Amino acid sequence: MNKNIEAKAKIFKALGHPSRLVIVEALCEGELCVCDIVPLVGRDISTVSKHLSLLKEAGVLKHSKRGTNVYYSLQMECVPGFLSCLNNFLGKNLESQVKDYASNSIKRL
Amino acid sequence: MNKNIEAKAKIFKALGHPSRLVIVEALCEGELCVCDIVPLVGRDISTVSKHLSLLKEAGVLKHSKRGTNVYYSLQMECVPGFLSCLNNFLGKNLESQVKDYASNSIKRL
């Protein structure tokens, strides 16, 4: 049952890198080929390829070949919902930070 | 808006380690002091302390002092739901692996 923790940690780890998160968010909208993903990430194609295989290895993505192109898409349905929950959480947090900043400004007057 | 990606990646990264995931899953049940968390993780207390501050830094946990004890608890409400979604996903995946294994066994006969 420790395997379960390891597998979940692997998933989080896979999502825990800005480039890979950019990839995943793009794929929430639908599948893309590597050639389309590379300019989105702005890294060397070999680097992007490694990120993609890491995400696939964790089970977050799946891929299918068509012609010379490889198309990646989301396999894990849990992800989009969690991402929007995080956006909401961060939004609220940002708001409260702004509020804190504002009240500190007032104190400083 | 790149800050948003960075912040989310930081959250995933924080959750992407077996020890930290054990901590978070334990805290889904309710708050615990460091002294209770340490034996759960089975690492040096200094190591556990670092894991805890990393999780707090990412916004996943919060803490409060009472006496000499520090109590950590979950701050990010999104996490438990996502974890159970992952368990479900991994469960189904495991099931299909078992099925694959079984059908391979049959082929081997």
Add this chain to the structure above:
DNA sequence: TCATTGTTTTGCTATTTGGCAAAATACGAA
């Protein structure tokens, strides 16, 4: 005050990770 208990910080390795470039592989077209 001083000693004790609970926690965090610092200092130090060993290991892992992310990046690019170059080589290798896969596939379709000429």
Add this chain to the structure above:
DNA sequence: TTCGTATTTTGCCAAATAGCAAAACAATGA
């Protein structure tokens, strides 16, 4: 088959991370 395009793999280096041990910090009680 040979060429060209798309992708992955390998080799290498720099930076980040996890771990323990020791030192530093509270907060409480004697």
